Amino acid sequence: MPRAGQQRSRVLAFLLAAALVAPVPPAWSGMIGADALPSASQSDMERAQVQAFLERADLRERLQAMGVGGLNAAGRVAAMTDAEVHMLAQRIDALPAGGALSDRDILIIVVIAVIVAILL
Template sequence: MALRMPAFCSRFLVGSMFALQSVSAPAEMVPTERLLEPAGVEAQREQLEDILKRDEARERLKALGIEPELAQKRVKAMTAEEVRMVSERINSLPAGGDLSVRDLLIIILVVLLIALIV
């Protein structure tokens, strides 16, 4: 009986090792951009959603005949590539508008006229 216990334990341990053997997974190098991409896309999607929440944007959408809620649903349904393209387009737009040379001359003339009057 004393000899059976060590034999049973050794067989149990060997059987457990084979039964609980882990499956190996392939490993490869992953670039940082690939790891950060999902977070970047979600940040860009949030930026688009924030823009759609603004009153000016909602009024402009309504003027164009688009329901703001529909636009928000479409932003949520956009693929990562579409979100990236729209976000890049928005970020490339001038922040304060684009003044031409003619606009600057008109502003200077108005300032000079006001200065002469006052």
């Protein structure tokens, strides 16, 4: 039995030596631009913007009038992907400054809310 243990030790030593001698590809690094990676803070800001928008009393009343009542805005927005939040935040930024929502804007918000409700 001592020979089998010695044999294993020699094979292991040979494999370790071969691993140390094997060529390793060189590592390289480079600068990553700020626009290459999505900013977590930007995503968080957009999510907060959408949550604040959905918590407005006039929007909540309008959604309830359309039959979409009982929405838990914070939970729904938390369940949305970053891409969905980004798209909705862009739509919010494009709304008129007076706060008047068109039927198309309400329809888009309702469709997104229903999609999120179905996915949950």
